[in-house]
Amino acid sequence: xxxxxxxxxxxxxxxxxxxxxxxxxxxxxxxxxxxxxxxxxxxxxxxxxxxxxxxxxxxxxxxxxxxxxxxxxxxxxxxxxxxxxxxxxxxxxxxxxxxxxxxxxxxxxxxxxxxxxxxxxxxxxxxxxxxxxxxxxxxxxxxxxxxxxxxxxxx
Amino acid sequence: xxxxxxxxxxxxxxxxxxxxxxxxxxxxxxxxxxxxxxxxxxxxxxxxxxxxxxxxxxxxxxxxxxxxxxxxxxxxxxxxxxxxxxxxxxxxxxxxxxxxxxxxxxxxxxxxxxxxxxxxxxxxxxxxxxxxxxxxxxxxxxxxxxxxxxxxxxxxxxxxxxxxxxxxxxxxxxxxxxxxxxxxxxxxxxxxxxxxxxxxxxxxxxxxxxxxxxxxxxxxxxxxxxxxxxxxxxxxxxxxxxxxxxxxxxxxxxxxxxxxxxxxxxxxxxxxxxxxxxxxxxxxxxxxxxxxxxxxxxxxxxxxxxxxxxxxxxxxxxxxxxxxxxxxxxxxxxxxxxxxxxxxxxxxxxxxxxxxxxxxxxxxxxxxxxxxxxxxxxxxxxxxxxxxxxxxxxxxxxxxxxxxxxxxxxxxxxxxxxxxxxxxxxxxxxxxxxxxxxxx
Ligand SMILES: Cc1cc2nc3c(=O)[nH]c(=O)nc-3n(C[C@H](O)[C@H](O)[C@H](O)COP(=O)(O)OP(=O)(O)OC[C@H]3O[C@@H](n4cnc5c(N)ncnc54)[C@H](O)[C@@H]3O)c2cc1C
Ligand code: SF4
Ligand code: SF4
Ligand code: SF4
Ligand code: FES
Numbered sequence: 001x002x003x004x005x006x007x008x009x010x011x012x013x014x015x016x017x018x019x020x021x022x023x024x025x026x027x028x029x030x031x032x033x034x035x036x037x038x039x040x041x042x043x044x045x046x047x048x049x050x051x052x053x054x055x056x057x058x059x060x061x062x063x064x065x066x067x068x069x070x071x072x073x074x075x076x077x078x079x080x081x082x083x084x085x086x087x088x089x090x091x092x093x094x095x096x097x098x099x100x101x102x103x104x105x106x107x108x109x110x111x112x113x114x115x116x117x118x119x120x121x122x123x124x125x126x127x128x129x130x131x132x133x134x135x136x137x138x139x140x141x142x143x144x145x146x147x148x149x150x151x152x153x154x155x
Numbered sequence: 156x157x158x159x160x161x162x163x164x165x166x167x168x169x170x171x172x173x174x175x176x177x178x179x180x181x182x183x184x185x186x187x188x189x190x191x192x193x194x195x196x197x198x199x200x201x202x203x204x205x206x207x208x209x210x211x212x213x214x215x216x217x218x219x220x221x222x223x224x225x226x227x228x229x230x231x232x233x234x235x236x237x238x239x240x241x242x243x244x245x246x247x248x249x250x251x252x253x254x255x256x257x258x259x260x261x262x263x264x265x266x267x268x269x270x271x272x273x274x275x276x277x278x279x280x281x282x283x284x285x286x287x288x289x290x291x292x293x294x295x296x297x298x299x300x301x302x303x304x305x306x307x308x309x310x311x312x313x314x315x316x317x318x319x320x321x322x323x324x325x326x327x328x329x330x331x332x333x334x335x336x337x338x339x340x341x342x343x344x345x346x347x348x349x350x351x352x353x354x355x356x357x358x359x360x361x362x363x364x365x366x367x368x369x370x371x372x373x374x375x376x377x378x379x380x381x382x383x384x385x386x387x388x389x390x391x392x393x394x395x396x397x398x399x400x401x402x403x404x405x406x407x408x409x410x411x412x413x414x415x416x417x418x419x420x421x422x423x424x425x426x427x428x429x430x431x432x433x434x435x436x437x438x439x440x441x442x443x444x445x446x447x448x449x450x451x452x453x454x455x456x457x458x459x460x461x462x463x464x465x466x467x468x469x470x471x472x473x474x475x476x477x478x479x480x481x482x483x484x485x486x487x488x489x490x491x492x493x494x495x496x497x498x499x500x501x502x503x504x505x506x507x508x509x510x511x512x513x514x515x516x517x518x519x520x521x522x523x524x525x526x527x528x529x530x531x532x533x534x535x536x537x538x539x540x541x542x543x544x545x546x547x548x549x550x551x552x553x554x555x556x557x558x559x560x561x562x563x564x565x566x567x568x569x570x571x572x573x574x575x576x577x578x579x580x581x582x583x584x585x586x587x588x589x590x591x592x593x594x595x
Contacts, residue, residue: 064518067532071525094589102586106536106565111484148484151526 021075021141023050025134026065028058028092031082031123038127039134046131047138050078057081059092063103066117070107070149076116076141078133083121093121115140116147195452197414197421202445205436210429213454215413215421216446228277229410230421232444233301233327236406238271239438240299246325247296250285252278257355257367258337262288264298277329279360280337282390284545286310286505290318299325299434303334304398308543308578309505311403315584316508325434328401328427330409332360332464333393336550340365343387348375392546392559395472399464400457403579405431412449412457423449423457472567479564488526490561493554496521500548500558501534506541506577535565540585542566543577 027033033054039046055061058081069077079100087093100119107117118137122130198215208214218224218231227234240246251274252260260278262285263270285300286309292298302310307328313319344352350369357368365388366376382388401407405428412423424446426432438444501507501515509515515533523529544566548558570577573585582588 062514063536064514064529064533067529068518071523071527071529071532091589098586098589102536102539102569105568106539109565109568110487110535111482149526151524 019142019145021049021138021146022073023076023078023137023141024069024074025050025052025078026058026061026080027052027054027122028060028081028087029054029056030088031086031121032058032080032130034124035080035122035126035130038125039130040127042127044128044131046134049138049141050134057087057089057092058096059087059089059099061096061099063099066103070112070116070147071151073147073150075144075147075150076118076137078137079117079119080122080133083123086123112147112149113144115144195414196450197412197417197423197453198447199450200448202447203439205439207448208426208432208436208439208446210426210432212432213423213425213449214435214446215417215449215453216424216435216444217417217421219442219445223272223275224420226272226275228275228329228422229408229413229419230417231275232422232424232438232446233329233408234271234275235444236327236434236438237299237301238268239441239443240325240434241266241268241271243437243441245297245434245437246299248292248298250289250298250300252281254278256352257358258341258352262300264292276357279333279358279365280335280340282334282336282546282550284309284503284505284547286313286319287503289313289324293319293323295323297323297325299327301327301329302401302404303329303331304401304403305331305396305505305543305545305578307401307404308398309545311578311580312506312541312543312584313508315581318508325430326401326404326406327434328404328407330400330407330411330461331393331396332399333389333396335365335387335389339387343377343382347377347382347387350375390546390550391475391557392544392549392563395468395475395563396544397465397468397472397576398579399461399468400425402427406435409457411460412453412455414450414453414456423453475560476564476567479560482564487561490556491527491531494528494531494556495554496528496530497553498530499551499553501530503547503551504538505545505547506543507534507537535562537586538562539566539569540573540575541577 027036036052058079061079066077079096081087081093081096084093104117108114120133122133216230216232218227218235223231223234237249241249248264248266249271250262250264251270253263254260258280260281262283284306285302286306289298289310290313307326310319310324310326314321341352344350344355344367348367350367354369355367356370359366363379364376365379365382366374368374379388400409407425407427408422410422413421426435435446439446498516515530515537519528519530542562544559544563546559548562552558569585575582575585
């Protein structure tokens with residue numbers, strides 16, 4: 001998977017004209033990205049709406065990244081990392097929790113629906129959980145429709 | 156103790172600054188000697204010596220100089236302590252207000268004690284917060300200044316971020332019922348009071364009324380509640396401000412709790428820190444100020460008025476923010492659509508600790524033409540745990556975006572949930588307060 005999403009590869013609708021959400025997913029190098037690998041290697045099926053951005057640790061994800069994703073047209077953002085206690089940088093994911101709480105509260109207060117930002121811990125061995133999580137989120141965002149933060153005209 | 160000077164004839168004794176709330180019963184009529192009267196006395200015992208001052212102590216104090224006592228907002232104690240600190244070398248500089256009219260003043264750094272005396276008195280239309288001004292002198296010698304609660308909260312937040320050296324700052328907190336927009340009061344001076352603003356010689360808030368004194372000695376008064384109906388009274392953020400007594404400063408001063416016997420001639424002062432005690436002792440030893448122990452009735456009255464004010468703030472907060480709950484993202488886009496990106500809101504924001512290099516500006520590119528700029532998104536987030544609700548952002552915005560209300564909308568839920576009152580103590584800002592989760 002590529003870290004950069006070419007805009008040309010992104011469309012708002014599927015061939016049948018239904019809403020096809022774009023989801024940006026941040027995975028940490030040591031756990032959730034390995035989980036994604038695991039899902040692929042084990043051939044668990046999952047929808048292709050997710051664009052994974054690999055970061056060294058979930059705490060590398062700054063609120064600016066999340067906001068940029070939304071402002072550039074993402075319908076949802078998923079933050080993932082190692083389970084608490086397993087972070088390879090000792091307490092990176094504890095920091096992620098704080099950031100998540102702030103960003104989440106802010107976006108909710110702004111009127112962005114709750115289901116558009118989700119945090120989940122996924123370990124390197126949880127390939128199946130990874131695929132299930134992605135499937136679940138795509139369904140959820142499909143039900144919500146396009147993000148109100150997506151600029152008009154952006155596909 | 157010398158007999159206190161009476162205020163200018165007809166000038167009402169300063170009772171209570173709180174608009175629309177009860178003053179202690181029976182204010183002393185101007186012109187009568189302020190001898191002890193049946194309603195409880197403000198102070199008990201004799202004038203104290205410096206050794207009588209201790210941290211946590213509550214006193215009634217005043218300037219020994221009759222002119223200062225008369226010119227001061229409430230007895231001139233603050234001016235006396237500042238002058239004493241400067242002349243006795245406890246500080247090198249003082250930040251005072253340089254008035255250009257009753258409506259405008261700018262903070263200036265001075266070592267001239269005459270400037271300190273010239274700035275005695277309360278300015279209810281001075282809205283500027285000195286935090287960012289002060290920051291320029293952070294590494295200089297010790298500085299003293301008088302602060303409103305929101306000023307001090309801004310200073311504290313900068314201290315936490317190592318941008319102001321707390322050891323070099325001495326602050327005298329002033330109770331604050333709210334400040335008013337100068338240009339609005341100028342407008343109502345003409346339109347509602349029917350007075351030429353150039354003729355206004357003094358202003359005073361008493362028992363919920365804003366009183367303007369003109370050069371001909373006349374007093375013109377209007378109810379602040381009524382002014383506020385047209386949004387011409389205190390600024391909106393002051394109407395829901397959650398801190399009215401600057402308990403975060405070194406000395407907390409104000410006229411709440413001052414009974415009729417000292418109305419306009421004494422200030423209630425609570426010593427908050429060891430440094431505060433040192434400065435007050437210095438003013439007493441140097442012959443600048445006199446203090447007496449505050450009576451229990453005075454302390455109680457002060458607490459009571461504060462309680463009433465905080466309740467009113469809480470009510471206004473609900474009136475403003477509960478309806479905002481139903482705002483949608485479209486509403487936010489609309490509110491912000493006129494922003495010209497001048498950055499003034501950030502420049503004045505007291506707790507904002509960044510300099511030229513800042514996240515809110517570094518990633519903000521107007522060419523992105525997002526519906527809500529990254530500048531605002533980042534600032535909304537950063538201010539969630541640090542906004543002190545001073546209202547400066549709204550005040551300076553050239554396109555009149557009600558920014559303080561927007562920032563508070565995001566700050567309220569986090570600050571309420573975490574029980575965090577910004578700038579009141581040394582607690583680490585919650586965004587940096589990492590709690591390690593229990594691992595099983
Ligand atoms: C805007 C405002 C609202 C107030 N509201 C209340 C109230 O509701 N209840 C209450 O008990 N007390 C209130 N006070 C405090 C009270 O008016 C007196 O300032 C206080 O009792 C000290 O009196 P003093 O005579 O010792 O001060 P002074 O000797 O007159 O010294 C006052 C000092 O404060 C400075 N100052 C004046 N205006 C401002 C300002 N706007 N911002 C920053 N510094 C300023 C002056 O430069 C001076 O150095 C308020 C003060 C202000 C400035
Ligand atoms: S925000 Fe609070 S402390 Fe600041 S001027 Fe208004 S009422 Fe006073
Ligand atoms: S965001 Fe506005 S109200 Fe809050 S501290 Fe900054 S300038 Fe004051
Ligand atoms: S002061 Fe107003 S116009 Fe200037 S950047 Fe802030 S919101 Fe935009
Ligand atoms: S390395 Fe995975 S969360 Fe820190």
